[in-house]
Amino acid sequence: MIDEVVSAIRHGGTVTLILGAGMTMPAVPGLGELVELADRYAAGLGDDGELTQSLRQAREALDPHALPIEVYLAYRRVFTARRSPGEFDVVAQQAVLAGYRAPDLSLSPLATHGIWQRVDLRLGERVENSLDWWELPAGVRAVGRLLAGRPEDFGNSILTTNFDPLFEVAVRQTGRQAVSVPVAPDGRPDRRPEGEGAVQVFHLHGFWRPVSEEVRSPLLHDPAPDADAYEPTSRALAELITGDVVVVVGYSGWDDVVAGALRAVAVNRPVRVLWAVHDAAPIRLPDRLAGLVEFFTDIHGDDLFTGLADRLEIPTAGPRVDPRRRVRHLDWERELFSQPGNTAPEGVLPLLRQLERRYGWGVDWAGEPQRPRLLFWPVRLRARASLINAVQALTAAALSARGVRVVVCLDDFGVTDREALGAEFAADLTRWMRRVDPSAAPQVASLQDYVATASASLERPTDPWSVARIFYGERNPSLYSVLAAIKVVPHLALHDLERNAHAIVQTLLSKDANRLLTPLTTWSYLHSLLGNEPAAEVMAYAGSDERLLWEQFREHFGLGGTLLFNPYIKHLTNESRMVRWTSPEELRAYLTSTRGLPGWGSEGGYVHWLVQNAFLLPRYLTGSSFPEVGGFHLDSWSAFAAALDSGLPVLDLLAADVSAFYLGGKL
Template sequence: MTPRMTLLDEIAEAIGRGEQITLILGAGMTMPAVPGLAGIVALAERYAAGLGDDGELTQALRQAREELDARAAPIEVYLAYRRVFTARRSPGEFDVIAQQAVLAGYRAPDLASSPLATHGIWQRVDLRLGERVENSLDWWELPAGVRAVGRLLAWRPDEFGNSVLTTNFDPMLEVAVRLTGRQALSVPVDAAGRPDRRPESEGAVQVFHLHGFWRPVGEAARSPLLHDPAPDAQASAAACRAIADLITGDRVVVVGYSGWDDVVTGALRAVREVRPVRVLWALQEDGGPSAALSERLGDLAAYYPGVDGDELFTRLADRLQVPATAPRADPRRRVRHLDWERELFSQPGNVAPAAVLPLLRQLERRYGWGVDWAGEPQPPRLLFWPVRLRGQASLINAVQALTAAALSQRGVRVVVCLDDLGVAERAELGVAFAADLRRWMRRIDPAADPSVVSLHDYIEESHREPSLLRPTDPWSVARIFYGERNPSLYSVLAAIKVVPHLALHDLEQNAAAIVQTLLSKDANRLLTPLTTWAYLHHLLDTEPAAQVMAYAGSDERLLWEQFREHFGLGGTLLYNPYIRHLTNESRMVRWSSAAELRAYLTSTKELPGWGEEGGYVHWLVQNAFLLPRYLTRGEFPEAGGHRLDSWAAFAAALDNGAPVLDLLAQDVSDFYLPPAVVTG
C-alpha cells in the first residue's frame, strides 16, 4: 500500500505539474503575534471594564456568554460579543477592539518615534495612520510561516494566482510581501462577497480579506470594517458565489482556518459546480475534521492533521528555492554601540567642530544628545527654546544653556520662551531666571545674547494682527490641534508628561501611577502646547520652518512629534539626554552648595546600578563636567594618576579610591551656582 503523501509533497508536486494553487489562510497563521478569538474576547472585556458605564456593557457581555452552551466554541463567544457591541454601542464599535488586537503584532522599539506616538489607546485607526503603521515594515512581528508565504507570493506569483485569500483582518501577509520589495494590495471583501478591486494596482499581489480589514480602505472608510456572516440563506449563497470567483486555482490549500462559517466552504462548493477543484485542508490538531466541516465539503476535501503552518510554508519556500528575505537596514531599529561609535566616528581630540552640523553629530556621538530631523539635516538659523519658569533654574537648564551658547557662537539665533503663565511674581522670577541662562551661556560664548520672551506677555498682547498663514493664538492652535486633528486625550496628556507614555500591554501594571498623576498634576499643563506652539507659529511667520530647531529634553519628544504630526511645519528637535527618574524640579539638580551635591553623589554611589548610562553620576560627569570642557577647549584635571577626560577614566579613578566625587561636586557647583554661594 502506498503511503499517503504529506501536504508539503502534494503542494510541491502540484506546482511541479504546472497547477495553480489558491491559498486560503486563517487566524492560525498569525497567532500568537495577533491574538486569536479568545484573545479578542479578552480585549473586548478589558474595553468594557474601562468604559465608566456602571458596568452595564460588562454585564451585557457576561449575559451573552451565559446564554451560550458551556462548551461553546470561541467563535460563538466572539460573534455574541460583536452583537452586544452593535446593539449597545454602535455597528462599528467592535472595530476598535479588532484594531487593538492587530496592533499587538506591531512592536515599535520606541513608541514615541513610531506612527502611534500621538495615537491613543482604544482610539480608532484611520486610513492615513493605518497606512503609516503598515509601512513601518520592520516593526511587525511576523510568524515564520507568514514570512515564508510572503516570499512565495513575491517570487512565485504565477503558481499562486498572484493572490491569497484570508479570513484575517490584519495586514501581516501584505507586510511579508512588501519586505521582499514587491507590492501587495489589501482588498477587503464585503458581506455580499464583493471585493474592492482597484485595477491600477493589478500588478501587485492581491490579499483578499474575506471578513473585512483592520483599517479603512475605499468605501470601508464610511462603514464598519468587519462584517458578520450573511443574515439569510439567499444572501449567504450570493456571497459564496461572489467569493468563488476569487478562487482560481486547480487546488485550494486551506491552513489555519477552522471553517466555522459557510462562506469559505460554500464558495468551494460553488467552484466545484462549474469546474474540477481539489481542496487540501490542513488541520492543526491530530485527528479528523469536525462533523460540520465534513458535512459541508463531503468528498471535496482531503484533510491533513497535525500541520504546523510555520513549518509547512517555510519548508515549501525552501523546497521551491525561493530566496530568503534580505535583512533591511533600518536605522531606527539598529543597536547602538556607543563606545564603538565614539571611538570610530568622534572627532579626535577635544576641539569642538566649527560648523553647526558637525557639532550636532559630535554631541550625539560623544554625549548622547540627539536630533529628530524633520527632513534632510540642514544648519538651523533659529533655536526655539521653550522653558518652564521656576523659582530657580536647574542644572538641566544650565547644561541646555551650554549647547545653546555653542550654537549661538556659530551664528544660530537663540530665542528663549519663558512659559510663565500662572506663575506668581513672574516678572521678578523671569529676570533672575534669564540672568542665570545668560551667565551659563556666556561661559561658552562671551557674546551670547539670547532673546528672552515672556509667553504671558505674548498672549496678553491684544494689538497683534492674526496671521493668515499660521495659528498664532492659543484658540486657533486649540481649534486645529484638539478639534480638527482629533488626538486622543491619552496622547495629549502623555505629551505634556501628565501620564507616562505606554503601550496598551504596559498600562495595567501602571494603572495606580496613572491615576495618581491625574489627581496630582496641575491642569495648567494643558496650556503648554496651545501657548508654546502659538508663539512658535508667530516666529515661523518670518523664519523658514526647515531652519527652525526646537530645543527640549528627550522626555518631551512626544510633544514635538505631535506638533509635527498636526501642523506639518518642520518640527526638528534638539534634545538633551534624560536623567533617569529625575525632573527639573528635583532637589538633586537644584542644590544650594557643593557639600549638598557631595552628599547626593555619595548616597547615589551606594545604590545598585549607580554607574549605568543615564544615571545621576554618569549624567553629571558627561554633561556638567566633560561637556563644558569640550565646548571651551578646557583642560582635564587629573586624580589618582588618571586624566579625567572620559566617563571610563572617571569611573576607573573612583574604583581606585581617588577623591573624584569631591572634585566633581566642587567643579559642577563652580559651574552651576552663583559665585557667592559655590562653597556653601
C-alpha cells in the same frame, strides 16, 4: 502536504492560498483574547455596566463548552444591537495593534493615538509602513517569501479571513509591493487599479482600517443571520479561487463561506483542496465538503510554509536596514566616528553630529539635515534654574557662537513674582552661555506677556485659542496623548497601562490643570516666529522626554520642524533637588547615595549623566583640557568609571567641578 504542493507546482499547476487566524497567532490575539479585549472595552464605557451585563448574558446563554468562535459571534451580535454595527471595529483594531511593537512609542505613528481610539486611513497606512516594528510569526514570514519569490505559482494573491495586515507586511519586507483588497459582505472584492502588479491580499471578513477616505461602513463583516445568506457570497468568492490546488491553513470553516465557494468552484472545474488542521478536522466540515477536501492533521503553519519555501529554494530576505530601529553601540560609535581631541568643530552641522556621537544627544530632523538659523528654546519658569538648564544653555551658546539665533520662551503662566524670577532665570542662562560665547545673550520672551498682545493670523494661528481649535478640534488627538505630551501621565503602550493605573490616577489628581496651556501658548509664540523664519531653518530645543509634544506639533500643524534634545536623566525631573543643589557638599552626598544603588553606573543614570553632560561636555565646548587623576586621563565616561573603580577620589572632583560650573559666582 509539502510534497503535494511542490509536485503540483513542478507540474505547471497554480496554488491558491486561503489562510486564517491560526497563522498570525500569537502576534495578533486569537478569538479568546479578542473576547477579553471586548470585555475590557465594555468595562471602560461608563454606561453603568449595561454592555458588560449584556455580554455576560450572551455568554451564559451559550453551552458551557461553547467554542471560542461561538462566544465571539455572540459578542459581535451584542455590540451591533446595543452600540452600532461598527463599534466592534475599535476592539478589532486594538487587537491588531497588539502585533505592532514599536521600541519607542513616542517615535512611532501611534505617539498621538489613544487607546480605543479609531484608526483612520492615514494613521493605519503609517503604522503598516513601519515594517520592522511588526511581530511576524515564522509562517507568515515564509508566506511573504513564497508570494515574493514565486508570485505566478500562487496567482500573485492570497485569500485570508484575517483582518490584520501581517501578510502584506511580510511581502513588503521582501521588497515587493502588496495591496490590501477587502471583500465586501456580498463576496465582491474592492479591486483598485493602483494594485496592478502587486501581490493582492483579499480579506474575506473585512480589513482592520479603511482603504479609502470615502469608506464609512463598518470595517468588519457582521455574522450572517442564517446559512442561506452565505450562498450568494460563496458564489462571488469562488471567482477569486483560481488555482488548480487550494491550500487552506489556520481556518476552521465556521461560517461556510469558504466551504461554499469551494463547492461552487468544483461544480465548474477540477480542483484539489488540501486543508491543514493543527489537531483534528474541523467540526462538521468533512460532511459539508462531501469528499472534496484532503485533510492533513497535526500540521503547524509555521513548519508548513517555512518548509515549503525551503523546498522551493526561495532565499530568505536579508535583514532590512531601518534607522529607527537600529541598536546604537555608543562605545564603539564614539571611538570610530567621534572627532578626536577636545576641540569642537566650527560648523553647526558637524557640532550637532558630535553631540550625538560623543554625548548621546539627539536630533530629530524634519527632512534632510539643514543648518538652523534659529534655536527655539521653550523653558518652564521655576523658582530656580536647574543643572539641566545650565547644560542646555552651554550647548545653546555653542550654536550661538556659530551664528544661530537663540530665542528663549519662558512659560511663566501661574508663576508668582514671574517678572523678578524671569529676570533671574535669564541672568543665569546668560551667565552659563557666556562661558562659551562671551557675547552670547539670548532673546528671552514671556509667554504671558505675548498672549496678552497676540492676535489671530489667517496663515498660522498665533493666539492660543486658535491653536486650541486646530490641536484639540480638527486633528482630534486622544486625551491620553495630550496629557502624556505635557508629562502629566507616563506615555505607555496598552500592555503597560494596567500595572501603572494607580500612578496614572494619582497624577491626574495631583497635577495642575494649567499644564494644558503649555502647547497652546508655546506653539502660538513659535508660529509668530515662523512668520519671519523658514520652518526648515528653525530648530526646537527640549529634553528627550518632550519629544512627544513636538511630534504632536508636526502632526497637527504640518510645519516640519527639527528638534534638538538633550539626554534625559533616568527617574529625575527638572525640579529634583539633585539637579538644584546649593553646595558641593550637598552634591557629594547625592553622588555617594546614588553609588550605593543597583545599576548606579548605567547609561542615562545620575552619575553617568553628570559626567557626560556637566563634566566632559563643558570642557569640550569651551576647549578646556581634561583633568588627569592617578594616571587616568578623564576624557570619557569609561576612563572616569575606571578611575572610580580604582578607588581614586574622582567623585570629590566631580562634585567640586560640576558645582563650580552650575553655581558659578553664587557659591
